[in-house]
Amino acid sequence: MYNIAILGASGYTGAELIRLIAGHSSMQIKALGGNSKAGQKMGDVFPHLRHLDLPDLVTADEINFAEIDLCFCALPHKTSQEVISKLPADLKIVDLSADFRLRDPEEYEKWYGNPHAALEQQKEAVYGLTEFYREEIKAARLVAGTGCNAATGQFALRPLIEADLIDLDDIILDLKCAVSGAGRALKENLLHAELSEGYHAYAVGGTHRHLGEFDQEFSVLAGRPVKVQFTPHLIPANRGILATVYVKGDPQAIHAAFEKAYSSEPFIEVVPFGQTPSTRHIRGSNFCHIGVSGDRIEGRAIVTAALDNLTKGSSGQALQNANLMLGIEETEGLMMAPLFP
Structure with a gap:
């Protein structure tokens, strides 16, 4: 049984980690960090977790990391670098922030607006897109989780770029994102009256920070610079991302490439040609559904x-x-069926 700590446990991703680990046969939660809510019970912060026997929230300084086998850091970017740089050098860490995703510190500063504050840790960080970095992750001490938008777009494009099946200079990625992706902090534009009954584009024109991940990963795959046209949209839903990607290439060959690439992946489902996935069919699960359709052109x-x-x-x-x-086992704690309806 491995002892687990979660820093940033009072946020959405922290609560989701607790929900998943609660059904895990080989992990137990030893410590929960949440500086702004330190001293509170987890069941008071998230009543849906009140049935679980969980430690109270504490500050990171109160955690004895000598007792911890692995720490999840679900902290905001910049904060994560500062905290992780001070953790024990032999502690296994999975970081959910953006702080270690970009290998080039100058690219990090470009997209996130502040100098990288943990350069030594960045050198050992492994990019956490599991299906494509599995062997590196097995040997890693520090894994940098991807952006949720970046993960969706990469699942939809990596096999096609790698197989040279599409025009790399004409990729349009239209993405719809649920509101929980913006975090739990109070924001005026996320109030119910501001968000419901409509949806809107944001970060238009190539300013979204996850473009840094697309540029990094797609360019490495292709062996040359690749830039996608990417526009995210905020939708009035709690969970889910739906990416619609427009590419030049043979639809049947593209579908076959996905079936080949993901045939042994437990969490990636390629639906029959011509069918389209829906966020309602993956809600609350670790599955990704991918579909391909032809165009009239x-x-x-x-x-x-x-x-x-x-x-x-x-x-x-x-x-x-x-x-x-x-x-x-990679699938442990993650094979729950999606919630429907």
Whole structure:
């Protein structure tokens, strides 16, 4: 039984980690960090977890990390670098923030607006897109979880770029994101009266920070710079991401490439050609559904991908990586069926 600590346990991804680990046969939660709510019971912060026997929230300084086998850091970017740089050098860490995703510190500063504060830790960080970095993750001490938007887009595009099946200079990624992706902090634009009964585009024109991950990962795959056209939209839903990707290529060949690439992946489901996934079919699960359709314009294809931003896009991915790091079966604690309706 491995002892687990979660820093940032009072946020959505922290609560999701607790929900998942509660059904895990080889992990027990030893410490919960939440500086702003230190001293409170987890059942008071998140009543849906009140049936669990959990430690009270404490500050990070109160945790004895000598007793911890693996720590999840579900902290905001910048804060995560500061905290992780002070943790024991032999502690296994899965970071859910953006702080270690970009290998080039200058790219981090470009997209996140502040200098990288943990350069030594960045050198050892492994990018946490499990299906494509599995062997590196098994041997890693520090794993950097991907952005939820970045994960969705990569599941929909990586096999196609790697197989050279699409025009790399003409990729359009249209993405719909549920509101929990913005975190739990109070924000005026996320109030019910401001958000419900409509949806809107944001970070238009190539300013979204997850573009840094797309640029990094797609360019490495292709062996040359690749830049996608990406526009996210905020929708009035609690969970889920739906990506619609427009590419130039043969639709049937693209569908076959997905079936080949994901045939042995436990969490990636490729739906029959012409069918389209829905966020309602992956809600609360660690699954990602991918579909391919042809377009009326010959030589064009439409790829759709759906996942739960809090699970497969963040906390589920983090637990998948932690399982690998600790030598546990990768699917442990993650095979629950989606919630429907």
